[in-house]
Amino acid sequence: MIVVPVKEGENIEKALKKFKRKFEKTGVVKELRRRQAFSKPSVVRREELIHAAYVQQLHQNQE
Template identity: 60%
Template structure:
């Protein structure tokens, strides 16, 4: 459970922004979305390889 202490005289918008930032850092929403659909480990590995190849191509193009 996230606890965000609100300081005396602090704007509620600032406290809400701190809460959202802290919640985003926990990664709960990403984990929830990932669990909604199962992907086979082989597919995950293939996607990682394709992403690495894409990044490598970008770096190679940058060096030229």
């Protein structure tokens, strides 16, 4: 459960923004979207390899 302490006189929009930020950090929505569609382990592994190659290429270009 996410708790956002609101100080007296604090703007409700500011408190809502804090709540949204905390909620986003928990990763609930991201996990929900990931679970909505099944992806085969081989497809997940291939995507991880492609991403790793991309990141490695970015690091090599910076050096």
